[in-house]
Amino acid sequence: MDDKPVSRKSTGSRPALTLFGAGLAGALLGALLARRGFAVDIYERRADPRQRGYEGGRSINLALAERGMAALRAAGLERQVLDQAVMMRGRMVHGLDGRTQLQRYGRDDSEVIWSVHRGRLNLTLLDAAEAAGARLHFGQRLLDADFETGSARLRDEASGREYSIDAAVMIGSDGAGSALRQTLGQHVDLGERFEPLGHGYRELEIPPSADGDWQIERNALHIWPRGGYMCIALPNTERTFTVTLFLPNEGDPSLATVRSLAEGRAMFERDFADALALIPDFDGDWNDNPVSPLGTLRLARWHLGGRALLLGDAAHAIVPFHGQGMNCAFEDCIALNDLLADSDDFARAFADFEALRKPNADAIADMAIENYVEMRDLVDDADFLLKKQIERALAEREPAHFVPRYAQVSFTCTPYAQAKASGEAQWAIVSELARGATRLDQVDLELGAAMVRERLAPLAA
Numbered sequence: 001m002d003d004k005p006v007s008r009k010s011t012g013s014r015p016a017l018t019l020f021g022a023g024l025a026g027a028l029l030g031a032l033l034a035r036r037g038f039a040v041d042i043y044e045r046r047a048d049p050r051q052r053g054y055e056g057g058r059s060i061n062l063a064l065a066e067r068g069m070a071a072l073r074a075a076g077l078e079r080q081v082l083d084q085a086v087m088m089r090g091r092m093v094h095g096l097d098g099r100t101q102l103q104r105y106g107r108d109d110s111e112v113i114w115s116v117h118r119g120r121l122n123l124t125l126l127d128a129a130e131a132a133g134a135r136l137h138f139g140q141r142l143l144d145a146d147f148e149t150g151s152a153r154l155r156d157e158a159s160g161r162e163y164s165i166d167a168a169v170m171i172g173s174d175g176a177g178s179a180l181r182q183t184l185g186q187h188v189d190l191g192e193r194f195e196p197l198g199h200g201y202r203e204l205e206i207p208p209s210a211d212g213d214w215q216i217e218r219n220a221l222h223i224w225p226r227g228g229y230m231c232i233a234l235p236n237t238e239r240t241f242t243v244t245l246f247l248p249n250e251g252d253p254s255l256a257t258v259r260s261l262a263e264g265r266a267m268f269e270r271d272f273a274d275a276l277a278l279i280p281d282f283d284g285d286w287n288d289n290p291v292s293p294l295g296t297l298r299l300a301r302w303h304l305g306g307r308a309l310l311l312g313d314a315a316h317a318i319v320p321f322h323g324q325g326m327n328c329a330f331e332d333c334i335a336l337n338d339l340l341a342d343s344d345d346f347a348r349a350f351a352d353f354e355a356l357r358k359p360n361a362d363a364i365a366d367m368a369i370e371n372y373v374e375m376r377d378l379v380d381d382a383d384f385l386l387k388k389q390i391e392r393a394l395a396e397r398e399p400a401h402f403v404p405r406y407a408q409v410s411f412t413c414t415p416y417a418q419a420k421a422s423g424e425a426q427w428a429i430v431s432e433l434a435r436g437a438t439r440l441d442q443v444d445l446e447l448g449a450a451m452v453r454e455r456l457a458p459l460a461a
């Protein structure tokens, strides 16, 4: 494990790079590129969270998986982040009758995901960027950019003053609502498509118990699946859980039928009674936390020659059901950092970046939507659970050919597109074997193993 702190100051001997957005991707990328010797400036519209406190916005905690961890390892930050994280071994499924069942994600504690606090993680990354020599400019909002003259117009949020800066090479790490993307889109056709999911979310909190302990199993991602809708809860180091309710826009229940506090409480009493009992300030949370929409952003193009590039959510915002948006954004940072290791040819690096990362971003966008159906509809479905048992049995028998898709996405850095393709071939075999069976001992696993060896290429070691 490489735990060296990011301390090498930028010599600034390589060209200047201007990043917009010091969120999760912008701060990590700033640290990595400053270490490479680029003169990095990052403009962030929010105030410095180290002075003003973190202005959250959305999702208090996030699931960090191996590919995100690998990026943090490369930046020398793995230990620091793990110290602020809570391990999640699997899904704890809460039935309507209040019964629970833990479905492990992996084989053992080497195959887990981690719940991290967005604000604290951001602070760690900002410190790393600054220590590496990146210059951070807070409270500065990108308004628009001129790619011909290589300049950007910003507004100082405190005074309202607008001004221009030189920015020959611009990187948009300014999130799903990216201002750089907007201005780039006025210059070239980005082929932008936003696909609303048709579902929204609202956050609530389970506090610690009266004696200061976690109220439910701490090392799990809790799910209350209810068909077309669900709640989840992720643990925090403060012994709280952040609960997220996901509801469709239409139907019953939906955001259209559950609008008022009284309607929300009635739905929880009916569908999530055991969770409601753990949320003493349900009314306050419901009133304070608005509903936010969800969707998938797809672009045909992520860059303009060597002048501008989009990455992270600015290029490919996805729905949160595989817990991979940040992980994917961190992988972006490592990929770009590698491409710029020995070359200042930005046009080439940005084109190679897009070619390398876009198929993978498209693949995780699709898998994230599929995972929503799995989480809210299938985790308590007998046929699906049998298929999961078959999947596990085949993975144990043929580990060189068969690593379940969830494991490839969460516990390895296998490119997303490859994980998606092999996952489809695996699921076809599993579905064929499950036909007509209701129990694992009715399934011909010998035949399954032969099918796996015949149809699935060996996985890279």
Ligand SMILES: Cc1cc2nc3c(=O)[nH]c(=O)nc-3n(C[C@H](O)[C@H](O)[C@H](O)COP(=O)(O)OP(=O)(O)OC[C@H]3O[C@@H](n4cnc5c(N)ncnc54)[C@H](O)[C@@H]3O)c2cc1C
Residues within 6 Å of the ligand: 020, 021, 022, 023, 024, 025, 026, 043, 044, 045, 046, 058, 059, 061, 062, 063, 064, 140, 141, 142, 143, 173, 174, 175, 176, 177, 178, 179, 180, 201, 311, 312, 313, 314, 320, 322, 323, 324, 325, 326, 327, 328, 329
């Ligand atoms: C409910 C929810 C749950 C999620 N759960 C997970 C999870 O469990 N695991 C996971 O991996 N991912 C998760 N994600 C996705 C994850 O939050 C994003 O993929 C990740 O934050 C992307 O990082 P980013 O740096 O690209 O964007 P952001 O983190 O959004 O950062 C963008 C930054 O740009 C700044 N900015 C915006 N506009 C401007 C401007 N005009 N000028 C200057 N600065 C600007 C913003 O203030 C912000 O600091 C979740 C998302 C949601 C909505």
